[in-house]
Amino acid sequence: MAFVAALLLSSVLYFSAFSQGNALSFNYYTKTCPDVEYVIAQVVRKATMKDKTVPAALLRMHFHDCFIRGCDGSVLLNSKGGNKAEKDGPPNVSLHAFYVIDSAKKAVEVICPGIVSCADILALAARDAVVLTGGPTWEVPKGRKDGKISQARETRQLPAPTVNISQLQQSFSQRGLSMEDLVALSGGHTLGFSHCSSFQNRIHNFNSTHDIDPTLHPSFAASLKSICPINNKAKNAGTNMDPSSTTFDNTYYKLILQKKSLFSSEQALLTIPRTKDLVSKYASSKKAFNTTFVNSMIKMSSITGGQEVRKDCRVVN
The missing domain is CATH 1.10.520.10 (Peroxidase; domain 1)
Structure with a gap:
């Protein structure tokens, strides 16, 4: 304590x-x-x-x-x-x-x-x-x-799911959060679901030379394309953030190393040595991830700024 x-x-x-x-x-x-x-x-x-x-x-x-x-x-x-x-x-x-x-x-x-x-x-x-x-x-x-x-x-x-590592670093540092906090808090993506719109940029018309982001694992990219075709009209189409999307674990980091992460911002964690080393650390040790995640959550949640205690959370007093 x-x-x-x-x-x-x-x-x-x-x-x-x-x-x-x-x-x-x-x-x-x-x-x-x-x-x-x-x-x-x-x-x-x-x-x-x-x-x-x-x-x-x-x-x-x-x-x-x-x-x-x-x-x-x-x-x-x-x-x-x-x-x-x-x-x-x-x-x-x-x-x-x-x-x-x-x-x-x-x-x-x-x-x-x-x-x-x-x-x-x-x-x-x-x-x-x-x-x-x-x-x-x-x-x-x-x-x-x-x-x-x-x-x-x-x-x-x-920070949007399409940002690069320098944009991520700037966003977190403006809030007093370190690169370690950035990588640890990103691990919250081990829970939940993503709509196609958040990773569409990686599987269709990626750039002038590649339709698919070349940093994506080919079979994973193919599965994403089948879920999210280019003219997809389904409002709720998408996929789980990882196979154990209702369990808080370190699978997220293992997927990044396997080139099976959904967002450009997640793949971006491998583009500089400092964050790449942290991804590897958390992928190999759930304990290390949990420890840093707790510390980073306390830091992030300590950013304050309000003025009152609302009677109703949806409206000001």
């Missing part, structure tokens, strides 16, 4: 330029809402029993929240009037399971009204999602506040 506390302190200092200074602590709700983590975990567990895609959705939702205005729950807000919110921005239209956060908020409000932020609920739910799928657990720092601003146009800041 001492190590995690030291890591949290360094993370909060690291993010001071990006955050608005909300102080986080592990015992933030010890007196005001001691059962909050148990209540949220039960909601996430029940939802996952009914829908195995919930954990991947919650983990992705938390990441997409933190990368815009810090972890302030702005991704949860609904569009209103002339304002188009983050959840309706192009990278977020495939986000789902918002109802799980709504259910958790409702349950928490019963036992301690007006105390726990939606941003904290999302951060805790993301941790629970990893645990429920066989991944590691960790103490989540708490005390985030909810943001009042959510704009779809700001979702352009999210």
Whole structure:
């Protein structure tokens, strides 16, 4: 715990330029809402029993929240009037399971009204999602506040699946995250599903000399082309991120080394020695991946920026 506390302190200092200074602590709700983590975990567990895609959705939702205005729950807000919110921005239209956060908020409000932020609920739910799928657990720092601003146009800041390694590095470094964090957090892609649009660039008209990205394994590329033909009209066509897409493991890194990853941004991790070495490290050691993933999640989730505790996660007070 001492190590995690030291890591949290360094993370909060690291993010001071990006955050608005909300102080986080592990015992933030010890007196005001001691059962909050148990209540949220039960909601996430029940939802996952009914829908195995919930954990991947919650983990992705938390990441997409933190990368815009810090972890302030702005991704949860609904569009209103002339304002188009983050959840309706192009990278977020495939986000789902918002109802799980709504259910958790409702349950928490019963036992301690007006105390726990939606941003904290999302951060805790993301941790629970990893645990429920066989991944590691960790103490989540708490005390985030909810943001009042959510704009779809700001979702352009999210790293796209087509970006290269320098663009990835810039995106993460702007948020105080290292190359190690970049590779470890990318491992969250071990969970979930991808639509064809996210990897279409690699299997059709790749460039002037290749129809298919030559860094893709030929048989894997052929299978992707059969799932996603060039004139594909199926709205929900796509494939799982890896064969064990409902289990949190290190298969993702093994697939990258086998040239069987879906996104250009994943293949990009092999283009420079530092990230390539980390991919190899995590592919050969699930323990090493889990350890770094936990540290990186604490760092990322410590980016703050909100101002209030919402009564309803979908609207500002």
